Amino acid sequence: MSLIVQKFGGTSVRDAERVMNVARIVTDTFAKGNDVVVVVSAQGDTTDDLIAKADEINPNASKREKDMLLAAGEQISISLLAMAIEKLGYHATSLLGWQAGFETSSAHTSARIKRVSTERIRDALDKKNIVVVAGFQGISRRGDITTLGRGGSDTSAVAIAAAMHADLCQIYTDVEGVYTADPRKVESAQKLKEISYDEMLELATLGAQVLNNRSVEMAKKYNIELEVLSSLTNAPGTIVKEKTRMEKMLISGVAKDTDVARISVIGVPNIPGIAFKMFSKLSAKDINVDIILQSIGHDGKKDISFTVAKSRGKEAVAALEDYMVGHGAKEVLYDDEVAKISIVGAGMESHAGVATKMFEALYDAQINIQMISTSEIKVSVLIDINEADKAVKAIHRKFFD
């Protein structure tokens, strides 16, 4: 007998039919002799509906009250799922975040899990109940309801799996697993059988939003085996674990990120500390910088280019323009018609020439590379947004066909 944690997102429980579908998956797992803890998000549009209600009354409401409001979403989905499980003839117990023992920091709307006290979950499992836990939420030391922020339910699931030493943590989504490229765009995209935590982390940050990053980090830390799979098909998914056995595969996937903008500061005086001061202006506004490229410089001048999230692009330019031009730079250029294409793979560490192969694919397709960035298991390039899909296909063909 194993202990299995299963997590279902908002689309998986969006209406009565989908809730019954989840109940069938859960009870099938239980009927095979496993203990089952289910973690659920709020139904489909519930969270958006609740935010709209709040915004109509007070868009600047305190975060404590926002958390109180949003936490009602999972309260609805856990009780409905428990009812669906009862309908199939099994015993179910729904537990809110605080009842399931999620103690968090007091940072409302983005609380961190401090501890999961699983006595109540264990007690219900011992009584042969399927336990349905509200994801995304917990309780602070003051006894206030907190929420974990975006993707929090994934983190809730992994935290329970870690605290209870679960044998497996299954993350059900609306895709069948992790693919070598976006299967909606690249026909020959293949579902991966396995992927390492690090590769998954790189893919998550690259816009292949299958798993929330915090949850993968936590799974890596506590060595929890994850499986990403679909709640709508019966197909096996992708296992995320420490070491994968797929040695011969050079890369795990090709990812596209179009939520990116390039900022270039032209003619920056070549004096010490100028880059530091420039990027401090951005970090003061909590704007994250991704790829940074600095020209070698001549005539006492250099150019500095970097990328930021598109949503923060204009703000970043505004934060820099006066200061940099006031300190001798020629101008600040902005371009949000760009895309970041990345290949990710633990295999890179032991195989030379992976980046070269990627560049060759882009050259064959006559796609111009604007910027390059590399890490141990990742190579990213910045290109024109209109060539993004073509680039992904070309690279994917090079590595997988």
Place this chain on the structure above:
Amino acid sequence: MSLIVQKFGGTSVRDAERVMNVARIVTDTFAKGNDVVVVVSAQGDTTDDLIAKADEINPNASKREKDMLLAAGEQISISLLAMAIEKLGYHATSLLGWQAGFETSSAHTSARIKRVSTERIRDALDKKNIVVVAGFQGISRRGDITTLGRGGSDTSAVAIAAAMHADLCQIYTDVEGVYTADPRKVESAQKLKEISYDEMLELATLGAQVLNNRSVEMAKKYNIELEVLSSLTNAPGTIVKEKTRMEKMLISGVAKDTDVARISVIGVPNIPGIAFKMFSKLSAKDINVDIILQSIGHDGKKDISFTVAKSRGKEAVAALEDYMVGHGAKEVLYDDEVAKISIVGAGMESHAGVATKMFEALYDAQINIQMISTSEIKVSVLIDINEADKAVKAIHRKFFD
């Protein structure tokens, strides 16, 4: 400085505009130097919507899960109201039933309040917060979410007022107070300035559903002064208290109840114990009997008539028919085209002739009385349902014009 508990029902907070309206009432009370605890029900149709969601999945779900689901309703309304109060520039803290200290029995969907531990409410009040408490809900000794059943939010409000020795408990509804008759039907109906607990209890059972009975009983027990008033007008409401000063008023009101059916068992053998056995059949099915009338009997036979709630009428007939006819009764007659008209007033105790005056009014209006029942502060008659409104007007005119 006074401590005032204010309760708002679902229609008072049904949308953003109404929530802001309630926030204004609450902050006005606070701005006058009072400590304010607000008890809120779920918004307008929320409870019905949640029940519909549950019924679609499993109409026979466990009561524990039903409570978990329904309790989300007040969680939404308290956080929205707290946000509205913040919008007006005041500090607010919303508290769920369990956070506000409502310890209840484990009887899910109809739990009884055992204790209210008000430390957290007091703490928030001390910090100059307006405290917004979720009505209708609490927590059992096992740590499960419970609900109090119909009208539970009134009871929550009175329980807090009792536990905190509040100076006043205001129950805001969509009517301006307690009237001498239904103001939608009787033009000359007058709003009462005061009414006693006992009179209010009689009126509540008579279909003048202004206040939930349990809440009035609790207010009487702990001697909490209630005020029933409208959240939409600024008019003073009706005070409910132990002794009223309106000695000269014979009665407090005329009430109509059309949720009633009459059952007559004809030709019951005149032997000891037959009535007892008959009514045991009904109490075994939890059917409440109201007015009972037994003919004097002749030829060893008598007729027994009584009233039950219309919704249980057919069931009551089915429970009796075979048994009574099998034991010598002639037949069981059923009539749900009846209405119960009642006058209520503490003044009756010291004034003779009140019932006579009522009968005279009905005689003047040529309305036939089918059954009569009296208590110390109430006289009820059963008449044809088609004459109910006419009867109320005639009686009201007799006593109040």
